[in-house]
Amino acid sequence: MKVHDGMCSQHQRGVSVTWGKVVSLYAVAGALAVDCVRHGHPAMVHTIVDCMGEFVRKSLTSWLKRRGGWVDVTKCVVNTDPSFRSHWLVSAVCAFGHYLKATVLYLLRDT
Numbered sequence: 001m002k003v004h005d006g007m008c009s010q011h012q013r014g015v016s017v018t019w020g021k022v023v024s025l026y027a028v029a030g031a032l033a034v035d036c037v038r039h040g041h042p043a044m045v046h047t048i049v050d051c052m053g054e055f056v057r058k059s060l061t062s063w064l065k066r067r068g069g070w071v072d073v074t075k076c077v078v079n080t081d082p083s084f085r086s087h088w089l090v091s092a093v094c095a096f097g098h099y100l101k102a103t104v105l106y107l108l109r110d111t
Contacts (some may be wrong), residue, residue: 019072023073026052027091030099031043033098073092
């Protein structure tokens with residue numbers, strides 16, 4: 001919650017939002033969610049998901065609309081190295097995958 005509050009206060013002070021910051025936020029949230037599940041606190045994943053959704057809804061919606069939505073992230077990728085593994089978007093997708101994996105683990109824990 002403190003990270004969310006800090007990001008919101010920076011956003012309100014005029015600190016610019018960038019795709020790098022958005023991707024980093026999802027990477028941190030995904031890693032935190034995985035860590036919570038690994039340490040026996042899967043209930044926290046729901047809180048992380050809710051906080052991320054609330055942050056996007058309150059703080060990023062207008063920014064995303066101005067850029068044409070989530071697809072715009074692909075436009076900011078400049079890749080000088082043709083190898084697939086060096087592409088930062090691969091890292092972002094992997095981080096988001098960890099976030100989704102933790103969410104699924106949390107949802108399936110009762111079944």
